[in-house]
Amino acid sequence: MKIKEIAQIIDAKIVTGEDKIEREIKYGFASDLMSDVLTLDEEEIILITGLCNVQTIRTAEMANIGVILFARNKKPNEEMLELAQDNDMIILQTKNSLFRTVGLLFKAGLNPVY
């Protein structure tokens, strides 16, 4: 699924990485626990989370995850955005709850990692 389509389905704002929205994503993974994210081997994934701090971006950096979607209207701060840009990431933000966000994307055919 293209990032562009994902953003449409959940009515998300593209906070950074507008130039990369044609990129394809294979799987979705939702968690607020960073060590769970760090167990994943898959890299072509979108990380869907309500945890909005600099460690979310660091975790994605270490796990080679290029796309993060913040649910529950969480907004990344300047420092987080800078770090995301340094790592060439795409950041999306939606007002929907984590449950609704994940439900909509699953229904639209985005695959789970497991």
Place this chain on the structure above:
Amino acid sequence: MHFEYNIIESDFANAGKASSEIKKTMKQLNIDAQKIKRMVVAVYEAEVNAIAHAFGGTIFVDIDSEKICVLIKDSGPGIENIELAMQKGYSTASAKVREMGFGAGMGLPNIKNNVDDLDIKSEVGVGTEIKMVVNFI
């Protein structure tokens, strides 16, 4: 090649900086991407542990043509039962640590999964030393 980084107790804002530097260095050395990820995920987990559970410490990195070795030494409080700490789900993380997205009790098992050699030495009241090696060949 030898590098050292300092880590400071409860300094969550900077957690991951050293891991990020190590990742960049490994990339510059054209090390296999899978091996970089394995080492960097392990170092990040251990770095966060030293910040979250210990009083900070030092990271020592040694890279040669055959392997990367990362040693993290912290200054207490030590781990009483390493076997228990290694179990998935075991965590004594504080509310503050959980707020930062950690405390699943997955860090040490994650480290074990990712590195080729792991050696943990710990003394209660003194500190913990965690040595991790990823072989290139």
